[in-house]
Amino acid sequence: MIYVTRKESFCAAHRLFIEDLSLEENFNIFGKCSNFNWHGHNYVLYVTVKGDVDSKTGFLINLKNLSVLIKTTIVNELDHSNLNLDVPFLKNIIPTSENLTIAIWDRLCPLILNLGIRLHSIKIIETENNIVEYFG
Numbered sequence: 386m387i388y389v390t391r392k393e394s395f396c397a398a399h400r401l402f403i404e405d406l407s408l409e410e411n412f413n414i415f416g417k418c419s420n421f422n423w424h425g426h427n428y429v430l431y432v433t434v435k436g437d438v439d440s441k442t443g444f445l446i447n448l449k450n451l452s453v454l455i456k457t458t459i460v461n462e463l464d465h466s467n468l469n470l471d472v473p474f475l476k477n478i479i480p481t482s483e484n485l486t487i488a489i490w491d492r493l494c495p496l497i498l499n500l501g502i503r504l505h506s507i508k509i510i511e512t513e514n515n516i517v518e519y520f521g
Contacts, residue, residue: 390433395464398425399480429510436502482517
């Protein structure tokens with residue numbers, strides 16, 4: 386078993402809030418992240434896949450192909466978007482890094498399985514201090 390990771394990045398805005406709560410209650414839960422006028426991040430995304438090396442190619446997966454899959458399925462929808470308003474696969478989800486990581490897993494996992502390998506983890510770096518990793 387070998388593990389291969391591809392790094393991609395995207396920029397996006399979001400607001401963390403619960404509609405049923407007041408501005409004050411949201412601020413008490415989410416702090417400045419509940420700013421009514423949104424805020425943004427330069428996210429770094431790591432997608433790690435696992436499986437056996439193909440004896441013919443020496444690859445687990447061609448990383449160029451993995452990059453194209455990640456960009457067309459995930460990055461192109463997220464980059465320079467408002468995660469609360471613009472991304473259909475995040476509809477009705479509070480776009481925390483935790484929820485974003487799970488949503489990306491859910492989109493990529495079946496596509497990766499169709500390639501004959503398995504998704505191992507999704508890791509998102511929201512800031513240099515805030516990192517979330519999900520293993521399904």
